[in-house]
Amino acid sequence: MNKLNVSLSPHVHSGNSTQKCMLQVIIALCPALLWSFYQFGLGAIIVTLTSVCACVLFEFLIQKFVLKVTPSITDLSAVLTGLLLAFNVPSNLPVWIIIIGALVAIGIGKMSFGGLGQNIFNPALVGRVFLLVAYPVQMTTWPVEAGYFDVATGATPLSLITQLVNGASGVSLESLGEAFLGTTAGSMGEDSALLLLLGGCYMLYKKTITWEIPVATLASAFVFACLFYGFEDIPGVSNWNIIMQQFLGGGLFLGAIFMATDYVTSPMNPRSQLIYGGCIGFLTMVIRRYGAYPEGMSFAILIMNAFVPLLNSYVKPKRFGVVKK
Amino acid sequence: MKTFKLGGVHPAANKLSAKAPIEVAAVPAVVAIPMAQNLGAPSKAIVAKGDKVKVGTPIGEPGGFVSSFVHSSVSGTVDKVDVVEDPTGKKVPAVFIKVEGDEWLENIDRSKDIKREITLTKEEIIAKVKEMGIVGMGGATFPTQVKLMPPPTAKPQCVIINGVECEPYLTSDHALMLAHPEEICIGVQILEKAMGVNKAYIGIEANKPDAIQLLTETAKKGFPEIEIVPLKLKYPQGGEKQLINAVIGAEVPSGGLPIATGALVQNVGTAFAVYEAVQKNKPLIERIVTVTGKSVAKPSNFLARIGVPIQQLIEAAGGVPEDTGKIISGGPMMGKAMPDTNSYMVKGCSGILVMKNEEARRKEASPCIRCAKCVHACPMGLQPNFLAKFAEKDMLDKCEEERIYDCIECGSCSFSCPANRPLLDWIRQGKPKVMGILRARAAEAKAKAEAAKAAAAAK
Numbered sequence: 001m002n003k004l005n006v007s008l009s010p011h012v013h014s015g016n017s018t019q020k021c022m023l024q025v026i027i028a029l030c031p032a033l034l035w036s037f038y039q040f041g042l043g044a045i046i047v048t049l050t051s052v053c054a055c056v057l058f059e060f061l062i063q064k065f066v067l068k069v070t071p072s073i074t075d076l077s078a079v080l081t082g083l084l085l086a087f088n089v090p091s092n093l094p095v096w097i098i099i100i101g102a103l104v105a106i107g108i109g110k111m112s113f114g115g116l117g118q119n120i121f122n123p124a125l126v127g128r129v130f131l132l133v134a135y136p137v138q139m140t141t142w143p144v145e146a147g148y149f150d151v152a153t154g155a156t157p158l159s160l161i162t163q164l165v166n167g168a169s170g171v172s173l174e175s176l177g178e179a180f181l182g183t184t185a186g187s188m189g190e191d192s193a194l195l196l197l198l199g200g201c202y203m204l205y206k207k208t209i210t211w212e213i214p215v216a217t218l219a220s221a222f223v224f225a226c227l228f229y230g231f232e233d234i235p236g237v238s239n240w241n242i243i244m245q246q247f248l249g250g251g252l253f254l255g256a257i258f259m260a261t262d263y264v265t266s267p268m269n270p271r272s273q274l275i276y277g278g279c280i281g282f283l284t285m286v287i288r289r290y291g292a293y294p295e296g297m298s299f300a301i302l303i304m305n306a307f308v309p310l311l312n313s314y315v316k317p318k319r320f321g322v323v324k325k
Numbered sequence: 326m327k328t329f330k331l332g333g334v335h336p337a338a339n340k341l342s343a344k345a346p347i348e349v350a351a352v353p354a355v356v357a358i359p360m361a362q363n364l365g366a367p368s369k370a371i372v373a374k375g376d377k378v379k380v381g382t383p384i385g386e387p388g389g390f391v392s393s394f395v396h397s398s399v400s401g402t403v404d405k406v407d408v409v410e411d412p413t414g415k416k417v418p419a420v421f422i423k424v425e426g427d428e429w430l431e432n433i434d435r436s437k438d439i440k441r442e443i444t445l446t447k448e449e450i451i452a453k454v455k456e457m458g459i460v461g462m463g464g465a466t467f468p469t470q471v472k473l474m475p476p477p478t479a480k481p482q483c484v485i486i487n488g489v490e491c492e493p494y495l496t497s498d499h500a501l502m503l504a505h506p507e508e509i510c511i512g513v514q515i516l517e518k519a520m521g522v523n524k525a526y527i528g529i530e531a532n533k534p535d536a537i538q539l540l541t542e543t544a545k546k547g548f549p550e551i552e553i554v555p556l557k558l559k560y561p562q563g564g565e566k567q568l569i570n571a572v573i574g575a576e577v578p579s580g581g582l583p584i585a586t587g588a589l590v591q592n593v594g595t596a597f598a599v600y601e602a603v604q605k606n607k608p609l610i611e612r613i614v615t616v617t618g619k620s621v622a623k624p625s626n627f628l629a630r631i632g633v634p635i636q637q638l639i640e641a642a643g644g645v646p647e648d649t650g651k652i653i654s655g656g657p658m659m660g661k662a663m664p665d666t667n668s669y670m671v672k673g674c675s676g677i678l679v680m681k682n683e684e685a686r687r688k689e690a691s692p693c694i695r696c697a698k699c700v701h702a703c704p705m706g707l708q709p710n711f712l713a714k715f716a717e718k719d720m721l722d723k724c725e726e727e728r729i730y731d732c733i734e735c736g737s738c739s740f741s742c743p744a745n746r747p748l749l750d751w752i753r754q755g756k757p758k759v760m761g762i763l764r765a766r767a768a769e770a771k772a773k774a775e776a777a778k779a780a781a782a783a784k
Contacts, residue, residue: 005651005685006664008750010736012336012493012657016743018694117692210701268697268708319706319728320331320566321579
């Protein structure tokens with residue numbers, strides 16, 4: 001008989017792993033990814049491949065040559081960051097800009113904090129916001145057809161609403177159905193609320209995520225969309241249409257389901273997750289309605305990322321056997 | 326179906342021995358009966374080399390208030406009182422007895438007849454339970470008579486019997502419920518009488534439908550105040566606090582006794598042992614133990630005498646397989662790994678689990694990804710990731726703030742961690758330190774209060 005192994009309980013493990021968790025998120029992203037391939041064609045494929053490869057490569061190089069640790073690219077977290085970065089940019093973005101975005105996402109957003117599990121801000125969003133500020137023209141030119149070179153571009157529904165609210169005339173919105181199914185102009189992966197929702201359901205079923213963050217984010221965004229857009233007199237378009245476009249359009253579903261739920265940068269107990277999600281929904285709508293940008297999801301999530309340590313310190317879970325007096 | 330509210334996990338059940346009948350394990354040539362088989366103070370040996378004993382002869386007496394009697398499980402001659410390792414590797418004194426025949430004390434009722442009528446009074450029951458060396462059979466081995474004497478401020482309302490057996494692999498309680506439903510119900514009534522209550526629940530997880538059905542039928546036929554409560558499968562439902570929460574919805578206050586909810590919890594094994602002690606005058610000299618594991622040839626449930634070598638029980642189930650990497654006393658979630666198989670059967674050993682080499686090793690830990698799975702798994706509403714970090718850094722004030730003292734060490738956090746982090750290992754490092762601080766603080770406050778009182782009296 002071998003020498004017996006003596007260790008403390010528990011002696012069994014669920015078999016879950018970081019890699020499996022990441023894989024589940026990647027699988028959940030697939031419906032929306034395939035849809036973007038169909039809708040934006042070659043452009044979507046080029047952007048996705050470039051982003052994923054660049055993120056994985058940068059993670060590998062930084063771990064191997066800068067941090068001098070064993071590269072951990074097999075945990076798939078860099079693949080996921082690459083996918084999410086691609087989801088957040090237009091499908092005709094030049095390759096060199098994507099590579100810069102990947103470097104910022106992995107290098108600054110993740111590795112400079114110490115790698116997986118240590119970063120404060122969502123790496124994909126750090127990359128995205130950097131690109132938005134550094135290359136505002138390329139980052140807000142939205143293709144409305146499949147292809148990569150010389151594709152026709154148009155405005156997103158959200159920027160149209162901003163124009164409408166600010167008194168522009170001659171602007172017409174697309175139908176709500178298009179926003180839900182995903183045939184409007186916009187970032188690659190944020191188009192189809194339906195398919196993102198499908199991915200979200202898969203993650204809930206697999207218990208990859210819990211319901212608190214996405215539901216709180218969406219609910220609060222809806223409430224504040226009603227408050228901010230419900231009582232305004234906007235000629236030529238109904239308030240309900242604008243509210244629903246705000247709810248279904250832009251990065252709200254992508255953000256609520258896939259970005260705000262990022263393990264590392266979100267709070268850890270149900271109560272703080274509800275607060276976190278609620279604030280993201282609120283901030284998003286404040287930025288969209290009163291800010292300079294038509295879209296505010298990325299900023300809202302990044303702002304709330306910064307509050308996560310505070311939430312972790314002050315908001316405690318429901319304890320067993322402790323009754324409030 | 327009912328279950329507890331906070332947290333919980335679903336480890337694979339692996340009840341390999343669920344269909345195995347109870348087999349009587351052979352009595353060996355020599356037994357060694359440890360003198361520390363209960364939670365609390367160890368027992369003191371009251372026999373010496375050369376003494377003749379029968380089955381049921383007391384050989385150890387309580388070494389304190391929270392302590393138990395120990396009885397000989399065989400007949401023969403005391404060979405020596407020596408130190409052995411108990412199944413957890415702790416060195417404890419034990420009485421070695423050379424077996425000669427199988428002669429029982431005359432006052433033990435060995436007939437198979439079921440004795441329904443409870444003639445003893447409340448006080449007599451408690452005295453009998455103490456005399457017969459009954460302890461909590463679920464594994465905690467808390468002396469039962471102590472639990473039957475709650476503080477005067479407590480208001481007992483019901484008895485909750487733990488037939489959950491939520492630990493994977495273990496089937497000893499299941500086998501017992503199938504074999505002795507009526508005895509268990511009588512045992513429950515004895516416990517009710519001892520506590521002065523007239524309501525009892527038996528909580529059983531839904532993966533034992535045969536036991537639920539059998540006990541429900543038994544209760545219907547003459548135990549109207551006993552309610553069988555099927556429970557939704559979830560670990561750690563067999564934890565005392567979780568079981569109370571699942572069955573009657575109450576929460577044991579943090580730092581308080583379970584009886585504060587009005588419920589007295591006892592294991593089904595304990596209820597059966599109480600029946601045998603009170604109705605049959607039989608001390609706790611044997612118990613059902615599951616010997617199991619994926620590589621074990623014949624996963625079994627044995628009725629084994631206390632003091633039988635563990636090695637012999639494993640042999641009876643087909644021997645220790647070649648690629649064994651770990652042997653556990655108890656279940657895989659909360660059991661303790663044995664350093665070897667040279668120890669002896671004790672009252673609290675509900676299972677012996679043999680694990681293959683590949684199952685026995687933990688995977689290497691990777692960085693915490695803050696996925697919060699441990700937070701969702703924790704049945705006590707704690708945040709194990711923070712607790713482990715604080716304990717690792719010896720930040721004891723933070724550990725206290727995060728209520729490390731509430732941890733029941735069920736292992737749900739480590740079990741669910743995708744990064745394979747040894748969360749509970751760290752929490753176990755911090756918990757006793759914080760408990761020590763709390764005790765010292767309480768003692769200081771008490772001393773201060775007494776000094777103030779004395780000063781006031783002096784004036």
